[in-house]
Amino acid sequence: MSAGTRAATLAAIRRNRPAGDHPLPQVPVFAPLVADDHVAAFTEALKRMGGRVVEAGPAGDPLGHVRERLDAAKVVASAVPEHAGNRDLSAVTRPQAVDDVDVAIVRARFGIAETGSVLFTEAELVVNAVAYLAQHLVVLLDPADIVVNVQAAYKRPDFAGAAYAVLHTGPSATADIEGVLIHGAQGVRSLTVVLLPRGDVRAA
Amino acid sequence: MSIEDLTPRETGGMIHPEVRAPVDESERHQDGGRLQHAEAASKPIAAPKTREPQPRGAKIRGNRPIDQGEAAERFLAAPLHQAAHDERLWDLRKKRDVSAHGIPEWEELREIASSIKAHTLSRLDTYLEQFEAAAKANGVHVHWAADGADHNRIVLEILRSHGARTLVKSKSMLTEECGFRHHMAASGIEIIETDLGERIQQLDNEEPSHIVAPAVHKTRMDVAEVFAKTLGTDPDNDDAHYLAESQRETTRPYILNADAGMTGCNFAIAETGTVVTCTNEGNADLSGNVPPLQIHSIGIEKIIPRIEDLGVFIRLLSRSALGSPITQYTSHFRGPRPGTEMHYVLVDNGRSERLGMEEFWTSLKCIRCGACMNTCPVYRRSGGLSYGATYAGPIGLIIDPTFNKRKYSTLPFSSTMNGSCTNVCPVKINIHEQIFAWRKVLAEEHQIPLLKQGMMKAAGAVLSRPAAYRAAIGTADSALRALPRFAVYNPLNTWGKKREMPDAPKQSFHAWYKQNRMAGAAKKDVS
Ligand code: SF4
Numbered sequence: 020m021s022a023g024t025r026a027a028t029l030a031a032i033r034r035n036r037p038a039g040d041h042p043l044p045q046v047p048v049f050a051p052l053v054a055d056d057h058v059a060a061f062t063e064a065l066k067r068m069g070g071r072v073v074e075a076g077p078a079g080d081p082l083g084h085v086r087e088r089l090d091a092a093k094v095v096a097s098a099v100p101e102h103a104g105n106r107d108l109s110a111v112t113r114p115q116a117v118d119d120v121d122v123a124i125v126r127a128r129f130g131i132a133e134t135g136s137v138l139f140t141e142a143e144l145v146v147n148a149v150a151y152l153a154q155h156l157v158v159l160l161d162p163a164d165i166v167v168n169v170q171a172a173y174k175r176p177d178f179a180g181a182a183y184a185v186l187h188t189g190p191s192a193t194a195d196i197e198g199v200l201i202h203g204a205q206g207v208r209s210l211t212v213v214l215l216p217r218g219d220v221r222a223a
Numbered sequence: 224m225s226i227e228d229l230t231p232r233e234t235g236g237m238i239h240p241e242v243r244a245p246v247d248e249s250e251r252h253q254d255g256g257r258l259q260h261a262e263a264a265s266k267p268i269a270a271p272k273t274r275e276p277q278p279r280g281a282k283i284r285g286n287r288p289i290d291q292g293e294a295a296e297r298f299l300a301a302p303l304h305q306a307a308h309d310e311r312l313w314d315l316r317k318k319r320d321v322s323a324h325g326i327p328e329w330e331e332l333r334e335i336a337s338s339i340k341a342h343t344l345s346r347l348d349t350y351l352e353q354f355e356a357a358a359k360a361n362g363v364h365v366h367w368a369a370d371g372a373d374h375n376r377i378v379l380e381i382l383r384s385h386g387a388r389t390l391v392k393s394k395s396m397l398t399e400e401c402g403f404r405h406h407m408a409a410s411g412i413e414i415i416e417t418d419l420g421e422r423i424q425q426l427d428n429e430e431p432s433h434i435v436a437p438a439v440h441k442t443r444m445d446v447a448e449v450f451a452k453t454l455g456t457d458p459d460n461d462d463a464h465y466l467a468e469s470q471r472e473t474t475r476p477y478i479l480n481a482d483a484g485m486t487g488c489n490f491a492i493a494e495t496g497t498v499v500t501c502t503n504e505g506n507a508d509l510s511g512n513v514p515p516l517q518i519h520s521i522g523i524e525k526i527i528p529r530i531e532d533l534g535v536f537i538r539l540l541s542r543s544a545l546g547s548p549i550t551q552y553t554s555h556f557r558g559p560r561p562g563t564e565m566h567y568v569l570v571d572n573g574r575s576e577r578l579g580m581e582e583f584w585t586s587l588k589c590i591r592c593g594a595c596m597n598t599c600p601v602y603r604r605s606g607g608l609s610y611g612a613t614y615a616g617p618i619g620l621i622i623d624p625t626f627n628k629r630k631y632s633t634l635p636f637s638s639t640m641n642g643s644c645t646n647v648c649p650v651k652i653n654i655h656e657q658i659f660a661w662r663k664v665l666a667e668e669h670q671i672p673l674l675k676q677g678m679m680k681a682a683g684a685v686l687s688r689p690a691a692y693r694a695a696i697g698t699a700d701s702a703l704r705a706l707p708r709f710a711v712y713n714p715l716n717t718w719g720k721k722r723e724m725p726d727a728p729k730q731s732f733h734a735w736y737k738q739n740r741m742a743g744a745a746k747k748d749v750s
Contacts, residue, residue, distance in 0.1 A: 036345060037584050169537050183555065195438055206508065
């Protein structure tokens with residue numbers, strides 16, 4: 020029985036507690052590894068992890084630099100006001116239903132300069148599974164939302180508040196066969212970050 | 224002994240130039256350069272295109288001691304596999320070095336990570352209770368499993384109560400430890416591994432040979448053969464992209480139709496009740512976000528106190544494992560999606576007992592990065608399956624005997640005691656010292672006389688007498704004679720390459736220990 024097991028496990032742990040005092044260390048704040056230009060550092064780091072980074076498009080067409088990908092897509096699921104898409108994520112009742120999505124567009128809560136990562140929670144994704152079942156992912160990131168490193172990221176409150184939070188650093192990848200790097204192992208085949216401020220006036 | 228002393232000789236940046244692949248199929252950078260993130264090789268590596276049957280792992284004969292040396296000899300007798308394996312893992316080790324050297328505070332991070340783990344393990348009862356309470360408050364069902372069988376029984380009950388018959392899962396060493404797949408097959412539940420390497424191994428009816436790269440011992444020709452037989456792919460097509468795409472296409476329907484999803488756990492956060500997984504394929508996220516029922520299997524030693532502590536471990540894990548600054552996906556599961564159920568199974572399986580083993584409890588700090596395996600000359604040359612246990616390589620040598628002292632009594636002898644594993648371990652486990660300590664324990668408990676005479680001829684005499692051992696390995700030459708068969712074993716005899724000689728310790732373990740460990744004793748956090 021689980022209750023008995025719980026008690027037995029905890030008792031065994033108490034009985035076998037390692038000797039000595041083992042205080043919890045304070046984690047120092049280390050000097051950033053990246054230069055002051057966090058956007059440049061983020062861009063370089065993400066590209067090395069297989070992601071793509073593009074600037075916002077001209078006024079009236081903020082997603083201009085991913086236009087080709089969007090135009091080639093049959094099903095576009097958008098979780099952002101900057102693009103309408105043709106699949107309403109808020110109407111999706113089963114995650115399996117987004118398997119046919121060619122491109123998903125979501126906004127990142129923040130980015131990390133040190134690694135090129137972007138964070139999503141269930142609030143940004145609407146349907147969590149779309150970030151994996153879609154063929155391609157387009158991510159809007161406000162350059163002002165880039166934190167310096169992983170340590171700084173984990174000082175933010177987002178992780179304690181979300182039911183699901185995930186850092187994406189580039190697309191789904193594998194090199195399980197003789198070390199050959201392949202994108203799109205199980206999840207998205209590409210991840211493109213568009214550096215687009217929140218509420219940009221061009222997104223009319 | 225410094226790390227440099229252990230560096231194998233290279234020609235043109237490779238130990239085995241013959242496995243340099245003629246074509247580079249790796250993905251490209253947005254600006255055109257070659258990419259090498261995730262577990263990718265830093266240069267194209269492929270076994271030469273001569274068919275060589277894949278060497279299989281150690282022979283398992285019930286409870287009888289594993290003969291690692293015998294399986295290792297068969298691996299060495301397959302030179303194409305051996306060369307590609309050795310090269311690939313050494314490449315990961317070198318990527319790790321580059322990555323670690325890029326961080327000035329690397330050593331401090333290792334120290335802090337080690338201390339956080341020591342702290343948590345010394346108060347594990349309290350942190351587990353905190354974790355459980357937080358998880359329950361988040362709406363997660365929490366179960367406690369005493370051992371592997373208990374874990375499997377609990378999961379089966381959860382599945383049955385939902386009428387679930389299929390389960391997709393991401394890679395988890397814990398479930399390997401529990402014999403989960405085999406148990407479920409017998410209970411009529413269909414289990415699908417979704418990590419490419421793990422799926423290859425599942426389809427080939429083999430255990431994973433490496434904790435991070437489960438199929439690293441296979442060439443693409445081996446994979447093509449397995450997929451042709453099981454997935455119906457073209458047997459003559461061994462293109463890695465074709466094979467990976469075939470797996471994606473055939474696995475996707477299972478993911479969409481699965482009744483349940485399962486993941487392992489890299490870190491469990493006490494303060495928030497969060498389970499964290501680190502993957503490159505995104506398959507943990509598919510397993511956790513698509514099926515209506517999600518189960519996370521958690522070894523009780525995975526607990527860390529705070530979210531903030533993740534900042535330390537995430538910076539260390541992927542850099543140590545693969546040389547990448549982070550895995551593609553770092554996923555934090557804290558509560559169920561609306562309308563779905565989420566379960567945690569907290570598994571002991573010997574961990575609470577190990578906590579009481581004075582010399583070995585710090586092995587519970589392990590974050591399963593595989594760095595000690597990649598650097599180990601014995602592991603690289605013999606393949607993970609030669610250990611005949613869930614955990615191979617240096618970490619395996621010190622935890623496998625806690626599961627079964629007799630069956631794994633020989634494993635602590637499969638080491639040259641060079642200390643390289645200890646040097647790369649991100650949580651500073653004194654691995655090679657524990658290997659030595661296990662030899663003493665096993666000798667004292669008379670597990671050793673059960674071994675084949677030949678294997679222990681040289682080593683047996685000095686095992687229970689550390690002074691003699693130290694004297695015996697005072698010179699590199701006699702060290703090889705004092706060490707057991709595998710270390711003495713000379714690949715020269717197998718395929719005649721002098722440069723493949725195992726690295727002989729240039730300085731004895733004890734001299735190394737005195738110089739390197741005693742000096743830092745004041746800072747040591749372990750007893
Ligand atoms: S023992 Fe250390 S180096 Fe080896 S897998 Fe565990 S954490 Fe990594």
